[in-house]
Amino acid sequence: MKTLDSKELFYAFSADAKPLMTVAQGESFALETRDCFSNQLCSDEDTVDTLDWNDINPATGPVEIQGVRTGDIVRFDIEKLEMTGKSVMITLPGSGALGGISQTTTRVLDNEDGVLTLPTEKGVLKLPLKPMIGVIGVSPAEGSIPTGTPDTHGGNMDCTKIGQGASLFLKAAVDGAMFGCGDVHALMGDGEVLVCGAETPARVTVSARAIAARELPTPFLETEDQYIAIASAETVDKATEDATENMFRFLTDIAGLSEGDAGRLMTLVGNVMICQIVDPQKTARFEFPKAVLAELGFAGIE
Amino acid sequence: MKTLDSKELFYAFSADAKPLMTVAQGESFALETRDCFSNQLCSDEDTVDTLDWNDINPATGPVEIQGVRTGDIVRFDIEKLEMTGKSVMITLPGSGALGGISQTTTRVLDNEDGVLTLPTEKGVLKLPLKPMIGVIGVSPAEGSIPTGTPDTHGGNMDCTKIGQGASLFLKAAVDGAMFGCGDVHALMGDGEVLVCGAETPARVTVSARAIAARELPTPFLETEDQYIAIASAETVDKATEDATENMFRFLTDIAGLSEGDAGRLMTLVGNVMICQIVDPQKTARFEFPKAVLAELGFAGIE
Numbered sequence: 001m002k003t004l005d006s007k008e009l010f011y012a013f014s015a016d017a018k019p020l021m022t023v024a025q026g027e028s029f030a031l032e033t034r035d036c037f038s039n040q041l042c043s044d045e046d047t048v049d050t051l052d053w054n055d056i057n058p059a060t061g062p063v064e065i066q067g068v069r070t071g072d073i074v075r076f077d078i079e080k081l082e083m084t085g086k087s088v089m090i091t092l093p094g095s096g097a098l099g100g101i102s103q104t105t106t107r108v109l110d111n112e113d114g115v116l117t118l119p120t121e122k123g124v125l126k127l128p129l130k131p132m133i134g135v136i137g138v139s140p141a142e143g144s145i146p147t148g149t150p151d152t153h154g155g156n157m158d159c160t161k162i163g164q165g166a167s168l169f170l171k172a173a174v175d176g177a178m179f180g181c182g183d184v185h186a187l188m189g190d191g192e193v194l195v196c197g198a199e200t201p202a203r204v205t206v207s208a209r210a211i212a213a214r215e216l217p218t219p220f221l222e223t224e225d226q227y228i229a230i231a232s233a234e235t236v237d238k239a240t241e242d243a244t245e246n247m248f249r250f251l252t253d254i255a256g257l258s259e260g261d262a263g264r265l266m267t268l269v270g271n272v273m274i275c276q277i278v279d280p281q282k283t284a285r286f287e288f289p290k291a292v293l294a295e296l297g298f299a300g301i302e
Numbered sequence: 303m304k305t306l307d308s309k310e311l312f313y314a315f316s317a318d319a320k321p322l323m324t325v326a327q328g329e330s331f332a333l334e335t336r337d338c339f340s341n342q343l344c345s346d347e348d349t350v351d352t353l354d355w356n357d358i359n360p361a362t363g364p365v366e367i368q369g370v371r372t373g374d375i376v377r378f379d380i381e382k383l384e385m386t387g388k389s390v391m392i393t394l395p396g397s398g399a400l401g402g403i404s405q406t407t408t409r410v411l412d413n414e415d416g417v418l419t420l421p422t423e424k425g426v427l428k429l430p431l432k433p434m435i436g437v438i439g440v441s442p443a444e445g446s447i448p449t450g451t452p453d454t455h456g457g458n459m460d461c462t463k464i465g466q467g468a469s470l471f472l473k474a475a476v477d478g479a480m481f482g483c484g485d486v487h488a489l490m491g492d493g494e495v496l497v498c499g500a501e502t503p504a505r506v507t508v509s510a511r512a513i514a515a516r517e518l519p520t521p522f523l524e525t526e527d528q529y530i531a532i533a534s535a536e537t538v539d540k541a542t543e544d545a546t547e548n549m550f551r552f553l554t555d556i557a558g559l560s561e562g563d564a565g566r567l568m569t570l571v572g573n574v575m576i577c578q579i580v581d582p583q584k585t586a587r588f589e590f591p592k593a594v595l596a597e598l599g600f601a602g603i604e
Contacts, residue, residue, distance in 0.1 A: 091565050097546045098565050100554065105562055116570070120563040122598040127571060191574030191588075193546050194565050237538045240579050244399045244495050252402065260407055261422040263393055263400050263496050268418070269429060272493030272576040274586075277542050284576075286493075296424040 003030040006039075006201065009058040010180060013137050013153055014144035017178040019064035025209040028079055031060040033182040035199040036134065041088045044106050048090050057147040057156065059135050061180025065172075065208045072172045072210040073218060074138070075301075076179065080205035081131045081164040087111045087186045087198035096195040096278045109198060111186045116198050127187055132163045133204065134183030134197070141173035147182065149280045150232035154219050156183065157230055157283045158192050158276035161223050169211070169220040169301070179208065192276040212302050215253050217246035222301065227288045232281040239284035240272050247286035255298045265292060305332040308341075308503065311360040312482060315439050315455055316446035319480040321366035327511040330381060333362040335484040337501040338436065343390045346408050350392050359449040359458065361437050363482025367474075367510045374474045374512040375520060376440070377603075378481065382507035383433045383466040389413045389488045389500035398497040398580050411500060413488045418500050429489055434465045435506065436485030436499070443475035449484065451582045452534035456521050458485065459532055459585045460494050460578035463525050471513070471522040471603070481510065494578040514604050517555050519548035524603065529590045534583040541586035542574050549588035557600045567594060 008020045023029045038055040040046065068074055087109045091101050110117040115126040135147050137154025150157040154170050162168060170177070181204055188197025221228040229250060231242035247270060251262035269292055275283035310322045325331045340357040342348065370376055389411045393403050412419040417428040437449050439456025452459040456472050464470060472479070483506055490499025523530040531552060533544035549572060553564035571594055577585035 089566055089569075091562055096565075096569075097543060098550055098568070099547065100550050100561050101565050103562060107566065118566065118570070120567075120598060121560050122558075122563070125567075125594065125597060127594075187570050189568065189570055189572045189574075191542070191546065191572065192569055193572070193574065194569035197569060235537065235539050236542055237579070237584070240493070240538055240576065241399060244493065244579075245401065248400055248402050256424075258423050259400075259402050260393055260405060261424070263398075263403050264391055264409065264420065265422075265427075266400070266491065267391075267398075267494055267496035267499060268420070268489050268491055270491045270493065270495065272491075272495065272579060274542065274574040274576065277539070277546075277574060282539070292427065292429075295427060296422060 001028055001030050004060050006032040006034045006060055009060050010062065011058060012144040012146050013139050013155060015139055015142045015174060017062045017139050019062050019176060019178060022064040022066055024066050026207055028205055028207045029063060031181055031204045033060045033184055033202050033204060034058050035088060035201050036183045037088065037199060039201055041106050043108055047104050047106050048092055057135060057183055059147045059180040059182035062178035064176035064178060068172050068177045068210050070172055070175055073169055073214055073216050074172050074177050074208050075211050076168045076206055076208045078164055078166050078206060082203045083111050083131060083186055083200050084203050085201040087116060087200045089196050089198060091194060097193040111198065111200060116187050129186045132160050132185050132188060133181050134158045134185055136162060136168060136181040138170045138172060139174045139178035150283050151281060156279050157219065157232060158279065159230055159283065159285060160188055160190055161221055161228055165224060167222045169216055169218050171218045190274045192278055195278045213254055216301065217249050225290055227290055229286045230283065232283040234281060236277055236282045236284060239282045243284045243286040244272060247288055255293050303330055303332050306362050308334040308336045308362055311362050312364065313360060314446040314448050315441055315457060317441055317444045317476060319364045319441045321364050321478060321480060324366040324368055326368050328509055330507055330509045331365060333483055333506045335362045335486055335504050335506060336360050337390060337503050338485045339390065339501060341503055343408050345410055349406050349408050350394055359437060359485055361449045361482040361484035364480035365482065366478035366480060370474050370479045370512050372474055372477055375471055375516055375518050376474050376479050376510050377513050378470045378508055378510045380466055380468050380508060384505045385413050385433060385488055385502050386505050387503040389418060389502045391498050391500060393496060399495040413500065413502060418489050431488045434462050434487050434490060435483050436460045436487055438464060438470060438483040440472050440474060441476045441480035452585050453583060458581050459521065459534060460581065461532055461585065461587060462490055462492055463523055463530055467526060469524045471518055471520050473520045492576045494580055497580045515556055518603065519551050527592055529592055531588045532585065534585040536583060538579055538584045538586060541584045545586045545588040546574060549590055557595050
């Protein structure tokens with residue numbers, strides 16, 4: 001399988017990105033990723049004071065998808081997501097959504113046998129892993145966007161549902177799409193209030209192909225049981241509005257519901273949810289159950 | 303059982319509220335509630351154009367809890383939540399989070415046998431009910447707050463987790479607390495993007511008592527498996543920040559975790575979530591799994 005190792009990385013999704021690998025549509029390929037600190041924190045004694053801040057949030061890539069043209073909607077199937085090292089977490093005063101954090105700390109944590117082992121002052125917890133990809137995206141139409149920032153190209157969306165088995169739909173803004181990912185978390189809650197989850201190096205296996213549904217609002221995600229519109233904006237308010245609007249467009253334009261049916265179903269069984277509230281832009285999502293659309297005869301995104 | 307019928311209602315939680323019923327602490331009592339349109343929409347032909355807008359969002363009450371003093375934290379156990387009529391939904395252009403709604407409609411829906419029956423243009427759906435209370439609160443310290451507005455006194459929080467079996471903790475800002483509730487939904491998703499769920503008259507059975515934990519940040523909710531801090535503010539951004547801060551205070555001040563353990567657990571297994579994004583103030587919540595705290599020896603809120 002074609003593979004990029006974790007030294008083949010970048011720090012911004014750029015319109016003029018040059019591919020480090022080229023793959024065919026439908027061909028499985030692998031990206032080995034570093035954790036968001038570029039694997040610099042190896043023990044509890046390595047604090048963020050020692051970090052090289054120029055080497056943060058690396059993404060592995062870019063990967064050119066052959067035959068994809070500007071304007072195409074590309075479906076990225078996350079075929080496999082494997083942890084390849086221990087997890088690390090930090091606390092840093094003034095960072096994230098918790099004003100009560102006063103100490104700078106590092107914790108390196110085991111993540112074997114499907115659980116994260118977290119020592120606390122009151123006992124050791126074994127927390128089930130839910131691996132997910134924090135940074136995943138394609139080149140923007142112009143300029144460059146740091147890997148730490150989420151936007152319509154994807155990027156640092158920190159969506160807990162982007163895991164093994166999920167399919168992420170992004171719009172190619174340049175020929176070949178120029179895909180990359182990194183910042184995998186072995187476990188993270190919605191919000192990412194400390195600005196970190198269990199940050200973990202990983203190996204991500206993906207395949208990609210252009211699809212016919214050119215009106216699909218992106219970023220868009222399909223999981224085993226949900227359709228999910230994802231949106232990032234300067235405020236959480238705007239991100240929730242945009243995700244809601246994009247789900248309405250999906251339900252009316254792609255799934256063929258009337259405006260009234262789409263609205264009633266969104267307010268009854270759809271959920272406005274948070275991805276993260278701590279990055280340079282905030283990210284929200286709107287989740288809608290696939291089973292309801294299947295009952296109404298929708299065959300899926302083609 | 304002491305009961306208030308649905309004609310015994312109010313439209314604002316007020317500092318100078320006079321009780322319509324007085325109950326002892328721990329005594330079960332019942333409130334019969336109207337739907338948010340005060341049961342004015344009885345068929346699909348009754349549109350919102352015919353509504354008396356002075357009779358919207360009624361809450362049944364107020365109920366004085368004997369022996370409760372200003373400053374007490376009161377635990378309200380939702381012992382039973384029963385639908386007592388059909389559900390109604392509306393669409394109204396310019397209202398809610400969906401810019402694509404162009405038609406004013408009313409739908410009166412059956413909600414028997416545990417399912418909401420929703421006819422659509424592509425078939426009839428049977429959606430499992432998840433009854434919840436939209437408006438629930440106590441008197442504020444001063445002035446009055448319309449029942450349609452959520453704030454620290456509770457009010458129109460539209461939190462999908464406030465259902466049968468849940469316990470809501472609110473701070474009494476006046477002697478007797480002066481409790482009331484209404485605006486029950488047979489089914490609603492997080493966000494309430496149409497500004498309505500399946501609006502339903504109901505009968506709510508409650509008991510209330512002051513508890514010892516005077517530092518508990520409120521509104522606070524306990525369900526079968528979650529502790530939930532709820533916060534309302536002018537923006538979704540501020541509401542999520544306040545809910546997050548309140549959960550951090552709960553975990554450190556009440557559950558006794560260190561700041562580092564609280565932060566790591568909040569970012570790993572806690573979730574920032576949305577209640578609603580359409581009311582005069584927006585409401586968010588922070589959910590934290592009870593099982594994790596039980597493993598660390600926390601005996602519960604006393």
